[in-house]
Amino acid sequence: MGTSRKSSTGVLLATLCVFVTSAAMAQNWSVVLSSGERFTQVALTRVTQDSLIVTTRSNLSEWFLLDSLVELRREQRSAILPAVLIGAAAGGAIGYALKPTAVKQGEADLYSIAFGLVLGGVAGFVVGSNVQADEVFDMQQLDRQAKVQFLREQLDRVNQKRSN
Numbered sequence: 001m002g003t004s005r006k007s008s009t010g011v012l013l014a015t016l017c018v019f020v021t022s023a024a025m026a027q028n029w030s031v032v033l034s035s036g037e038r039f040t041q042v043a044l045t046r047v048t049q050d051s052l053i054v055t056t057r058s059n060l061s062e063w064f065l066l067d068s069l070v071e072l073r074r075e076q077r078s079a080i081l082p083a084v085l086i087g088a089a090a091g092g093a094i095g096y097a098l099k100p101t102a103v104k105q106g107e108a109d110l111y112s113i114a115f116g117l118v119l120g121g122v123a124g125f126v127v128g129s130n131v132q133a134d135e136v137f138d139m140q141q142l143d144r145q146a147k148v149q150f151l152r153e154q155l156d157r158v159n160q161k162r163s164n
Helices: 002-025 080-097 105-129 144-163
Strands: 028-033 038-047 051-055 061-065 069-075 135-138
Touching: 028 051, 038 061, 038 144, 069 144, 080 105
Parallel strands: none
Antiparallel strands: 028 038, 028 069, 038 051, 051 061, 069 135
């Protein structure tokens, strides 16, 4: 019975890790044009010799002339919630594994798990709040060929993460 509890805890932790990894791999970009227009939460799709093609959340494609690009921003999702969940799950599992022996064992288990959840959640909050700042790329200083090269590198990076 103890082994099955540890196995379920391991499965839960593995599932949370997969969730966080897949969330981190999703790329959200915003594009600022010379006209001042801002397009947020888009995915880089393709680059041609004179245009950048992005996909919006509603799966529509937008085409931007490279000469009109002023800024690209890779928006990182907040890492607080996933870090708190992982910290709480790990803390709860550790609290359960290190439970003290007591006369009322069920009560001791509950307190150990609760203490581990709270302590792990707090640690996760601290770690998650200090991770993942947005990356901002100033496109104004680049000529067209440099923009094409930069955008292709970003697309290659996204595709490599997806294939891993």
